[in-house]
Amino acid sequence: MDYRTLGRTGLRVSEVGLGGEWLEGKSAEEVCAVMDSAIHAGMNYIDIFMPEPNVRSNIGSALKGRREKMMIQGHIGTVYEDGQYKRTRDLSQTKEAFEDLLSRLQTDYVDVGMIHYVDSAEDYAAVFETEIIDYAKSLKAEGKIRFLGLSSHNPEIALRAVQTGLIDVLMFSINPAYDFEDSAADIYSQMEFSGLKTDGVHRPDSARRELYGFCEAAGVGIVVMKALAGGRLLDASQSPFGTALTVPQCIHYSLTRPGVTSVLVGCSSVSEVETAAAYCSASDAKRDYSFVFAGNPQIQTAGNCMYCGHCRPCSAHIDIPVVFKLLDLALAAEEVPATVAEHYDSLEYNADDCIECHLCERNCPFGVKIAERMGYARRIFW
Numbered sequence: 001m002d003y004r005t006l007g008r009t010g011l012r013v014s015e016v017g018l019g020g021e022w023l024e025g026k027s028a029e030e031v032c033a034v035m036d037s038a039i040h041a042g043m044n045y046i047d048i049f050m051p052e053p054n055v056r057s058n059i060g061s062a063l064k065g066r067r068e069k070m071m072i073q074g075h076i077g078t079v080y081e082d083g084q085y086k087r088t089r090d091l092s093q094t095k096e097a098f099e100d101l102l103s104r105l106q107t108d109y110v111d112v113g114m115i116h117y118v119d120s121a122e123d124y125a126a127v128f129e130t131e132i133i134d135y136a137k138s139l140k141a142e143g144k145i146r147f148l149g150l151s152s153h154n155p156e157i158a159l160r161a162v163q164t165g166l167i168d169v170l171m172f173s174i175n176p177a178y179d180f181e182d183s184a185a186d187i188y189s190q191m192e193f194s195g196l197k198t199d200g201v202h203r204p205d206s207a208r209r210e211l212y213g214f215c216e217a218a219g220v221g222i223v224v225m226k227a228l229a230g231g232r233l234l235d236a237s238q239s240p241f242g243t244a245l246t247v248p249q250c251i252h253y254s255l256t257r258p259g260v261t262s263v264l265v266g267c268s269s270v271s272e273v274e275t276a277a278a279y280c281s282a283s284d285a286k287r288d289y290s291f292v293f294a295g296n297p298q299i300q301t302a303g304n305c306m307y308c309g310h311c312r313p314c315s316a317h318i319d320i321p322v323v324f325k326l327l328d329l330a331l332a333a334e335e336v337p338a339t340v341a342e343h344y345d346s347l348e349y350n351a352d353d354c355i356e357c358h359l360c361e362r363n364c365p366f367g368v369k370i371a372e373r374m375g376y377a378r379r380i381f382w
Contacts, residue, residue: 001042007221017045019266035062041277051080056104074110113145153187155207173226183207193240215259217337224263252287256307294365311360351377
């Protein structure tokens with residue numbers, strides 16, 4: 001397993017983490033087996049949004065005596081009412097549910113307290129203009145959460161939230177299909193791939209690219225949900241691309257977006273954990289997702305770097321996707337963010353080392369004029 005730093009938190013998080021939602025309805029023994037397998041595979045980050053009492057208790061029992069092995073992302077604003085999950089902005093319900101989470105997990109803190117599911121302007125106001133945000137900040141001050149996070153499926157609302165400076169970690173839905181959906185589409189439309197199913201040419205959503213770039217520059221770590229689109233991308237009959245992707249391809253796509261630290265994969269069994277963890281040993285060819293875009297007349301990516309890595313190896317040892325990711329972040333801002341400039345300066349090889357051999361351009365499935373873009377990078381990062 002490889003690890004990345006979760007933005008400005010400094011936490012070292014596994015590239016593949018565990019989404020706990022599919023553990024509902026499982027026995028204590030089954031949950032423990034999944035946790036054993038995840039820890040053995042090197043996963044050290046779990047998301048727990050589910051308010052159902054038994055699953056919280058089972059996870060707590062599974063982590064007893066080894067709490068330090070798994071960083072916990074626990075949600076603020078989920079309750080269990082009348083036998084089912086409910087999102088709430090009621091302060092007393094929120095407090096009671098969060099204290100229940102800590103109790104059932106048998107811990108006195110979670111690593112990331114995740115304000116749950118903020119997708120609309122109305123809900124943003126219900127969090128950031130009320131006592132809910134004050135409560136979340138008090139949890140951080142008291143040490144009951146180490147860092148503050150927020151989950152969202154709407155790039156414009158998520159950007160607004162992270163721009164407050166209060167949010168350390170963003171959980172966001174990212175996959176090869178959602179990035180081409182309209183930013184105004186709600187999560188239910190995204191899940192049905194409503195935008196991609198319409199006629200016409202589809203381009204990467206600019207609001208999403210802006211969000212990822214801002215998070216990278218501001219040190220807000222992104223953890224990814226819905227990387228497999230609930231399994232729909234793994235089924236050719238449901239995939240909007242008309243072909244099935246694999247788990248490694250979906251994970252790799254998300255991990256190559258700016259700002260992304262970890263991809264959380266929902267697992268309900270040991271075999272599903274093993275399938276997710278297999279990403280770590282997958283070859284570049286097994287991870288390659290470029291085929292779903294290249295040659296698809298409805299997907300307009302020509303001339304745009306998709307960070308797929310087909311351009312490698314570079315004759316001058318430049319990590320071309322990383323240079324272009326930093327270039328895109330710089331071009332998206334009025335001034336080059338200091339963190340982006342520092343990252344660029346830390347590269348062992350950069351655009352200054354390009355010998356303009358053009359060998360990389362022969363391998364690029366998206367027709368990127370790589371040598372020309374290296375020239376842009378030299379001028380931007382002079």
